Amino acid sequence: MVPLERTLTASAVGERALLMTNQAIARAAIEAGVKIVTGYPGTPTSEIIETLALVADSLGIHVEWAVNEKVGLEIASTAAIAGVRGMTVMKHVGLNVASDILMVLGLSGVNGGMVIVVGDDPGGWVSQNEQDSRLFARMADLPMFEPSTPQEALRMTLRAFELSERLKLPILVRTTLKVSHSSGIVTLGPIAKSKTKGEYVKDTSRYYVADVVAQARHEWQHKQMQQARAILKSLNLNPLYLKKSQKLGIVASGAAYNYAAEAVRNLNLQHKVALLKVETSHPLPDDKMKKLLRSTKELLVVEETEPLMEDHLRMLSYELPQGHHAIIHGKRDGALPETNELSYEIVASRFSRLTGVRQRQNKVESDARLAIAEAVPPRGWTLCAGCPHIGTFYALKMLARKTTKGRIANLGDIGCIGLAALPPLENVDSSFCMGSSIAQASGLAYAGVDLPIVASIGDSTFFHSGITPLIDAVVNNAHVCILICDNETTAMTGHQPHPGIGVSATGKSTRKVEIEDVVRAIGVEHVETTNSFDIIETYRAIDRALKHDGPSVVISKGRCAEITRREARKLGAALLSFVVHSEKCKGAACMVCIREFGCPAIIWNGASGKAAIEPSLCVSCGLCADVCVFRAIGPGLSS
Amino acid sequence: MVRDRFDLVIAGVGGQGNLLLSRIIGETALRSNIDLQISETFGAAQRGAAVVSHVRLGKSYSPVVPFGMAQALLALEPAEALRQSRFLAPDGLALVNIKPIMSVEVLSGRATYPSLEVIRNLLSKLTSDLHMFDAQGLAVEAGDPRTVNLVMLGALDACSVLPFRTENLRNSISSLVPSNMIEVNLKAFDLGRVALLRLVKLEPSDSALLS
Numbered sequence: 001m002v003p004l005e006r007t008l009t010a011s012a013v014g015e016r017a018l019l020m021t022n023q024a025i026a027r028a029a030i031e032a033g034v035k036i037v038t039g040y041p042g043t044p045t046s047e048i049i050e051t052l053a054l055v056a057d058s059l060g061i062h063v064e065w066a067v068n069e070k071v072g073l074e075i076a077s078t079a080a081i082a083g084v085r086g087m088t089v090m091k092h093v094g095l096n097v098a099s100d101i102l103m104v105l106g107l108s109g110v111n112g113g114m115v116i117v118v119g120d121d122p123g124g125w126v127s128q129n130e131q132d133s134r135l136f137a138r139m140a141d142l143p144m145f146e147p148s149t150p151q152e153a154l155r156m157t158l159r160a161f162e163l164s165e166r167l168k169l170p171i172l173v174r175t176t177l178k179v180s181h182s183s184g185i186v187t188l189g190p191i192a193k194s195k196t197k198g199e200y201v202k203d204t205s206r207y208y209v210a211d212v213v214a215q216a217r218h219e220w221q222h223k224q225m226q227q228a229r230a231i232l233k234s235l236n237l238n239p240l241y242l243k244k245s246q247k248l249g250i251v252a253s254g255a256a257y258n259y260a261a262e263a264v265r266n267l268n269l270q271h272k273v274a275l276l277k278v279e280t281s282h283p284l285p286d287d288k289m290k291k292l293l294r295s296t297k298e299l300l301v302v303e304e305t306e307p308l309m310e311d312h313l314r315m316l317s318y319e320l321p322q323g324h325h326a327i328i329h330g331k332r333d334g335a336l337p338e339t340n341e342l343s344y345e346i347v348a349s350r351f352s353r354l355t356g357v358r359q360r361q362n363k364v365e366s367d368a369r370l371a372i373a374e375a376v377p378p379r380g381w382t383l384c385a386g387c388p389h390i391g392t393f394y395a396l397k398m399l400a401r402k403t404t405k406g407r408i409a410n411l412g413d414i415g416c417i418g419l420a421a422l423p424p425l426e427n428v429d430s431s432f433c434m435g436s437s438i439a440q441a442s443g444l445a446y447a448g449v450d451l452p453i454v455a456s457i458g459d460s461t462f463f464h465s466g467i468t469p470l471i472d473a474v475v476n477n478a479h480v481c482i483l484i485c486d487n488e489t490t491a492m493t494g495h496q497p498h499p500g501i502g503v504s505a506t507g508k509s510t511r512k513v514e515i516e517d518v519v520r521a522i523g524v525e526h527v528e529t530t531n532s533f534d535i536i537e538t539y540r541a542i543d544r545a546l547k548h549d550g551p552s553v554v555i556s557k558g559r560c561a562e563i564t565r566r567e568a569r570k571l572g573a574a575l576l577s578f579v580v581h582s583e584k585c586k587g588a589a590c591m592v593c594i595r596e597f598g599c600p601a602i603i604w605n606g607a608s609g610k611a612a613i614e615p616s617l618c619v620s621c622g623l624c625a626d627v628c629v630f631r632a633i634g635p636g637l638s639s
Numbered sequence: 640m641v642r643d644r645f646d647l648v649i650a651g652v653g654g655q656g657n658l659l660l661s662r663i664i665g666e667t668a669l670r671s672n673i674d675l676q677i678s679e680t681f682g683a684a685q686r687g688a689a690v691v692s693h694v695r696l697g698k699s700y701s702p703v704v705p706f707g708m709a710q711a712l713l714a715l716e717p718a719e720a721l722r723q724s725r726f727l728a729p730d731g732l733a734l735v736n737i738k739p740i741m742s743v744e745v746l747s748g749r750a751t752y753p754s755l756e757v758i759r760n761l762l763s764k765l766t767s768d769l770h771m772f773d774a775q776g777l778a779v780e781a782g783d784p785r786t787v788n789l790v791m792l793g794a795l796d797a798c799s800v801l802p803f804r805t806e807n808l809r810n811s812i813s814s815l816v817p818s819n820m821i822e823v824n825l826k827a828f829d830l831g832r833v834a835l836l837r838l839v840k841l842e843p844s845d846s847a848l849l850s
Contacts, residue, residue, distance in 0.1 A: 018662075018669045018677075149676075149702075182702035183661075183677040185669055261700035344705045368764035369725055375761055376721045377750045379652065379689045379742035424747050594747050600687055603746050616784065 008055045013190050020183045021175060022047035024150040025089075025117055027186070028157035030059060032113060033194030035084035037063045038072035040464065041493035042091030043126040044180035045119035049089055050494070053505045060196065065496055065505045068434070068464040069094035073116065074101050077170060080114035081207070082198025085161055092120040092133050093433065097465070102140050102170075107209050107217035109168040109224070112195060113161035120176045122255075122304040123341035128414070128433055130339070132306040137172050137282035141221060143228050144172040144282040148257045150184045156279065158189070163231065167224045174281060176304055178255040178341075229283050238285040239277050242295060246274040248354050249296035249326055251289070251309055253278040256302040256342050263348035267357045284312050293317055293325040300354060301330035304342055329354065383419045385601035386565075386619035388487050388532035388558025393420040393427040394597055394627065395538040396454065396483070400427075408452045408546075409444055413437040413466075415458040415492045417485055424598035428456055435465030442469065442478035452546045453480045459515060460490035460498040467518065473551040474523045481545040482524075482553045484515055485532070487560040495563065519553045526550070532558025535626045561619050568619075577601075577615035577636045578624060584632035585610040597627045644697035645802060646704045647795075650723035651715035652740045653688045656788035659815065660713070661692040663792065664801070667811045668696055671803050678702035687743070691723050696802060711800055713791050716740050717758045717771070724765055732768045734794050734835070736787060738775035770794070770838050777830040783820075786827035793831025798839075805832070 007017040008027055019027065025048050029037060037056075039049040049063060056063035062079075066072030069090040076086035090098060095118050102116070124130040137144035143163065145156040153175065160171040205213060232238075250273055252260040257277050264273055276292050278284065289309075293299065293316060301310040310330035317325045329335035335350055336342070352359045383390050400408040412418050412428035413436065421428040432440065441455035457466050462484050473480060490496040497503040502512030519527050526548035530541040538556055545552035568575050580602075587609045593602050594611060601617035602624060613624070613633070625633045647664070651657045661677045668675040678693040693704045706725045711732040714720030720735040727733060737755055744750040753761075755771070762769050774794070778787040789812065796805055809825060816824045 016669065018665045018675075020677075178678065178703065181679050183665060183679075184702070185674065255701075258701035258703070262705065265700060266705065344701055344703055348705070368761065371764070372721050372724055372761045375753045375757060377718055377742055377752050378744045379687070379718070379722075380744065381688050382743040384687065423744075423749060591748075598743060598747060600743050600746070603741060604748070 004051065005054050007188070008051065009059060010188055011191055013188065015188045016185050017188060018183055019150050019186045020047060021147070021150045021153045021180050023051050024154040024186050025157050025173070026051035027188065028154045029087050029115070030055070031154075031189050031191050032085055032158055032161035033192040034061060034087050034161070035112070035194070035196060036076050036079040036086040037061060037089070038066040038076045039089035040066055040069045040072055040094055041460075041490050041496040042094050042119070043493060044121065044175065044177040045089050045091055045117060046493050046496065048117060049505060050496070053507070056506045063505050065498065067499055069098040070101060073098040077101065077105050077110055077114050079198060080110035080112040080170070081108065082200055083111045084195050084198045085113040087115045087117065089117045090119070091127065092118055092131050093127055093129065094118070095133055095136055097434065099136065102136070104209050105170050106140050106142050106221045107214055108206050109217075109220070110164065110170055111168060113164040114170040115157060115160045115164060116170055116172045117157070118172060118174055119180050120174060120304070122176055125177060125341075128431065130305050130341075132304070132308065133172070133174050134281045134308050135306060137174070138308070141225055142170055142172055142282070143167070143232070143280065144174055146174045146253045146279060146281045148179060148254055148277075150182065151186050152279070153179070154186055154189075159235070163228070166231065167228055169221070169224050169228070174254070176255050225283065232280050232283065232285070233287065237279045238288055240288045240292060241275045242292075243271055243274050246296050247272045247298070248351070249274045249276070249292045249299040250302060251276045251278060251292065251299065251313065252302040253281060253309065254304060256304050256347065259342060259344040259347040260302050262344055263351045267348060267351055267355070267359065269351060269355060269357060272355055272357070273351075278309060281308070284309060286316060289313055289316055290320065293320060296326045298354060299326035299328050300335060300350060301328065302336065302342065302347055303330075305339070307331040307338075380422065381419055382422065382598070382600055383416065383425070384561045385599050385617040386561030386621040387416070388556070388560070388621075389416060389420055389485055390425065390597065390599055391532045391535050391558060391621070391623045392483070392485050392538055392556040393425050394623070395535045396542060397425060397427045397596070398535075399539050399542055403452055405451060408454055409441075409449060410454045410456055411437040411440045411444070413455070413457040413461050415461050415490075416487070417456050417458050420456070424595050434461055435469060438466055438473060438480075438482055439469035441480040441482070442473045442476065445478045445480050446476070454483050454542070454546070455480055456483045456485060458491075459484060459486040459488065459500050462515060463499045463513070467522070470519065470524070470551070471522050477550045479549060480551055481542060482551065483542065484553060484555045486515060486555055486557045488557075489560045489563060491560045491562065495560070515555055519555070524551055524553045526552035527555070528553075529555040529557055532556045533621050533623055535623065561621065564619050575618065576620045577618035578613050578620060578622065578633055579636035580611045580613055581632050581634065582608055582610040584630050586630055586632070590630070593624055593627050593633070597624065599624055644695070644699060645800065646699075646709045647694040647696075647711045647713060648704055648709040648723050648726040649692040649694065649713045649715070650719035651690050651788070652719060653690050655690070655715045656785065657690045657692045657715070660788050660792055661694050663808065663811045663815055664694050666815065667803050667807050670811075671807060673802060674698050676702035689719060689722055693726070711795065711798075713795055715774070715787055715791055717755060718752060720762060721753070721758060724762060727765055730766045730768055732798055732800060733762055733766050733770070734791060734798070735762070735769070735771040736774035736791060737771050738773065738787070770835060772834055772838055774831065774834075777834055778827050781827035781830050782823040783827070786824055789824045789827035790831035790834070793828035794835035796828070797832040797835040
């Protein structure tokens, strides 16, 4: 077996490897001779930085987890302005954060190749929304590639670097969750030598972007995009498969193309449909789209998530003589759902309807499948066994019950914290976007809401975008308690380091930024640090903070249970388990540990009618011992 | 041994080692010059959520297996067999570990976990090629309860549906698991093979199996 590090650095051209799309993009950056790579963790693209971090030192690449996506794009694109190749990686909503600089980069342009990889999440499975980054490419008027497979991801990312350098424009590469996390066989190419030392040339006619410079550069950008259209046309991307007698034309991109191609094969439509695979989501291939519009009677546009290509095709059809172009089906006419992720099943059933080719169906079997769907127990996300957040939010939940109105407004934030909204804790009220909780809490306070107000935010999220709203809260004296849950990692996305850890993306020791120092420097007068695994201490700390007239901060510190588990495994040490002394457990009459607290290690023993602790899950955090008022839970003697 | 394509769905719970299985099969396919695509659901580091891997051997256009097309379903957990059963082809092969992992919803009384008999009845309506066995027990016997994934892979291999030789899978296992874990993982794999062959009453001699 070839280790990943060797595959990434292999110079053996033509060698084949099994790579995930994210790993293939990392390999493409290496083949392109990238010098600077930045990113902020976010599903589905986190593995790109993690993969590059493995070989960053040996290849001399600066790889970093930037404090947020805007900082990441600013660093990498300015390195590209200095002439070296740069790449930045984020998830779709990260591009919102980075969009401020994105909108200017098309005007200034870059010199070294600059690639922005953005991972979308149709369906919003692991995000706050399912926004479509292709609209950003159009808004910023920058070229965007959209691969469907790991091999295409490698090829297109590499091409994006070359094109970027030729056009002096940053290029976007868009993936989606299903594409990012699919793996396949990839053929490796040669590793290019590129510029390793940046040069800074002062040029206010490009880089002082305002007023007349912005106007002149906007004109320049339009010329570059004209050139982009010509170059992309000459590269013969966006394959169009026309047939002699097609019933239906199909336009598809990304994961949707995969479903479409699979459906064409499974329904034996190879000789009945024409297919346009769109690889450049911006600018779209107008000539091929028009050709397809002219040569079919009906056209189905299969895309995630907004009807971007569909609307573009409608616009193009106005340029064709009436009655000489296809009727366009897609999201606008309800042929395909307007929201949520597409699937093979949705796409195949629409193909079947539009072509009259029937799919196999089995009635008896579908009855059985219905019975199964009813019987499957739900298995949603939960906070892990031994999670420090369980302690923090149990303390807050108990405190809320003691307040005058019996409740606390607890505005949540992105990350594992949001999972405290789920039963049985049901404590966090909301989740919007990175860092929003703090300013949202201020908003409630200024609105005169007569409730104790808490903003709950994780450590990495605080660094990402919690500092500026905290300054705002201090300056305006918002009566809110900011509860920073510091589990010493970016847990939700896979335990990446952040500025408060003292470890770089490549695992090197670095300067650690203490949250408490930051908070005090901002001018918060009431600051307390508490132990998440001590419910009483945390309860009292939040209680005191809420009584402070003005903004207060409680830093609830407790290490992520997954890290504890990993470290124990590495050391080969067994974690002792807590145990339930069943003679003291009140059983069904109580169940507080299960119905209110909800550590996944606490299970219900139906036979004995008592709670029990699953030793393989317990990390001995001890929280449950404090939760049980009957003292039925205590440390066990062996695992 | 197989037709030109083989679609496999691996169902499990986060932390059970789905990803390692798809990687072992994938690397074996790569070295056997068989085309493949893998699609995985993962997105958060948390344990305990439903996880599914799709492994498609041979030429396919989408990494996601269409409903009702998987020739085999490998379930590391019984309720997960139900959850992912929509991918299984009629009368496809279903291998199911019988050790349940209760979800928090079940533990806190908001949902009920079906009995193994109910699970067996429901699955048997989809396929007659259903084998439910205690893979967890075999993993413990192998020396590490976390090797339940390898027990299941061994069972799948014993069904002779994968287009590679046992030896090639064993080589992939040896090169993908940490060196101090090779022995226990291979033992789990072998126990899974033997268990399945006994289930289908082939009863060959153990020495031949373990060679």
